[in-house]
Amino acid sequence: MDFNASPFPSRRSPVLSANGIVATSQPLAAQAGLQALRDGGNAVDAALATAMALTVLEPTSNGIGSDAFALVWDGSRLHGINASGRWPAACSARSLREAGHDHMPQLGWPAVTVPGCVAMWADLSERFGKLDPARLLEPAIAYARDGFPVSPVIATLWKRAQPSFDPRLEPAIAGWTETFTRNGVVPDAGDLWLSPGHAACLTGLAERGLRDFYEGQIAAAIVRYAAATGGVLSGDDLAAHRNEWVEPIAARYGELDVWEIPPNGQGIAALQALAMLDGLPARGRPLLDEHCLHLQIEAMKLGFGDAYAYVADQSVVDVPVAGMLDADYLASRRALIGDTAREPDAGNPPRGGTVYLCATDRDGMMVSLIQSNYHGFGSGVVLPELGLSFQNRAAGFVLDENHPNVAAPGKRPRHTIIPGFLTRGGEAVGPFGVMGGEMQPQGHLQVVAAMQDHGLDPQSALDMPRWKWTSGMTVELEPGADAALVTALRGRGHDVVVAPDRLGFGRGQIIRRLESGAYAGGSEPRTDGAALGY
Numbered sequence: 001m002d003f004n005a006s007p008f009p010s011r012r013s014p015v016l017s018a019n020g021i022v023a024t025s026q027p028l029a030a031q032a033g034l035q036a037l038r039d040g041g042n043a044v045d046a047a048l049a050t051a052m053a054l055t056v057l058e059p060t061s062n063g064i065g066s067d068a069f070a071l072v073w074d075g076s077r078l079h080g081i082n083a084s085g086r087w088p089a090a091c092s093a094r095s096l097r098e099a100g101h102d103h104m105p106q107l108g109w110p111a112v113t114v115p116g117c118v119a120m121w122a123d124l125s126e127r128f129g130k131l132d133p134a135r136l137l138e139p140a141i142a143y144a145r146d147g148f149p150v151s152p153v154i155a156t157l158w159k160r161a162q163p164s165f166d167p168r169l170e171p172a173i174a175g176w177t178e179t180f181t182r183n184g185v186v187p188d189a190g191d192l193w194l195s196p197g198h199a200a201c202l203t204g205l206a207e208r209g210l211r212d213f214y215e216g217q218i219a220a221a222i223v224r225y226a227a228a229t230g231g232v233l234s235g236d237d238l239a240a241h242r243n244e245w246v247e248p249i250a251a252r253y254g255e256l257d258v259w260e261i262p263p264n265g266q267g268i269a270a271l272q273a274l275a276m277l278d279g280l281p282a283r284g285r286p287l288l289d290e291h292c293l294h295l296q297i298e299a300m301k302l303g304f305g306d307a308y309a310y311v312a313d314q315s316v317v318d319v320p321v322a323g324m325l326d327a328d329y330l331a332s333r334r335a336l337i338g339d340t341a342r343e344p345d346a347g348n349p350p351r352g353g354t355v356y357l358c359a360t361d362r363d364g365m366m367v368s369l370i371q372s373n374y375h376g377f378g379s380g381v382v383l384p385e386l387g388l389s390f391q392n393r394a395a396g397f398v399l400d401e402n403h404p405n406v407a408a409p410g411k412r413p414r415h416t417i418i419p420g421f422l423t424r425g426g427e428a429v430g431p432f433g434v435m436g437g438e439m440q441p442q443g444h445l446q447v448v449a450a451m452q453d454h455g456l457d458p459q460s461a462l463d464m465p466r467w468k469w470t471s472g473m474t475v476e477l478e479p480g481a482d483a484a485l486v487t488a489l490r491g492r493g494h495d496v497v498v499a500p501d502r503l504g505f506g507r508g509q510i511i512r513r514l515e516s517g518a519y520a521g522g523s524e525p526r527t528d529g530a531a532l533g534y
Helices: 027-038 043-057 093-098 117-128 138-146 152-165 171-180 196-208 217-228 235-239 267-277 290-310 327-334 439-454 458-463 483-491
Strands: 015-017 021-024 067-073 078-083 244-246 249-253 256-260 354-360 366-372 420-424 427-435 467-471 474-477 495-498 507-513 519-523 530-533
Touching (some): 015 021, 015 530, 021 027, 021 043, 027 138, 027 530, 043 117, 067 420, 138 196, 217 235, 249 267, 256 267, 267 439, 354 427, 354 507, 420 439, 427 439, 483 495
Parallel strands (some): 474 495
Antiparallel strands (some): 015 519, 021 354, 021 530, 067 078, 256 420, 354 366, 467 474, 519 530
16 A cells, blocks of 8 residues: 555645644644643643654654754743754864864764753743643653554655665664664554664653753763764763753744744744845735745845854854844845846844644643754664664754854754744734755745735645755755746746655644634645644
């Protein structure tokens, strides 16, 4: 049975609920979150139960060793948390350069920063949660211990990833095959997958507390495994990890204020692009009009130009966040957008693999949360006895010693993962996000414009065909793109490529609060996800 092939077009309707909605890329994970709501938990509890379950159900994108970010509307104001980790103290960019690397490795221990997501689970639960984390871990433990049928898109991603984790490429990744294959074979869609090591790790967190990952038995196991496999991650690195509560940043687009986590995340690129578009005639154009798409693409390229040049760890270097969002500066960037495509570049602002989920509850609390390995399964470093895979977020650094995002001990790399949130006139509209590396700010721009400019509901905004700028003048369109649109964009100087499939165009979730006080939720048609309410 081919779960990915259907001869018929399908349509999802938005999910409506007065009591709360959970939306994410894997239906069983969404059910774990929904159960938390039914058990008396709030939106934060639902988001955490979902996030915990996703580490088991979608290992192709995230795990216990991931990083994360979240935005939480507590009913009256928005809070942000940056749960990205730092490069270990004994790491050295110089040694990588001397070994012949001209860019950061994607595999092995040098690509690993201290994972932040488990600490985020603890921080969010302590500040906002109602249910005990051990209770929220129960569905994830059951899925890992008893097994679950692998969903279709996850099976496809698993199969595509396998060739990247040949231990001949990097000896430290030998644990990947032991953990994520059965005798060298990855699961097909519908196969039952069990992960006893993952269950043991989650059970340890439930019994000994989430901080055990950083200072307890799990931490000790991580340090032993690193020492045995060539890593320098130490007990001090783990024990020193703390997440950072941050003030979200925003830009206006039409009636909406769009909120993102400040750098070291790349959400500021989406804000810049939307702010530039807000002063252009794109908003009065028809849906999927070639001139509208051209303006969106050009604004996004300018946003990326600045993000690549300036986004870094603000605790280490001066990132000109206020300058990048300054109205006069954005006006000067907007003026660069003409009728034809141009190469992306950085301005000079004045100075001063991923899962996404969102959850809401009946009391108006809303959560936008994203946790990520970065590239698929991440670094390939896996501790088999705990089923614990480590992200490769350090691959987000550069090795150019003159760049603000140069790799350095104790520093956080530039991150691609960006949860989003919408307000209008100071009132919450709802959480949204589109995962997928560099697709994320582009997806944010496209779904926000679809809802604001064309009145699309959350599901329709996610269903809409997407474009993706990749580099230079190259723009990819999804399969089935209108031939006239392709011709028109090429006529404006874009190097248009029609992609072979939809997997590279992001996977998003959106929940919006309606005037009635109920919620409308949508889930990405490009993956196996679901929006569930009750």
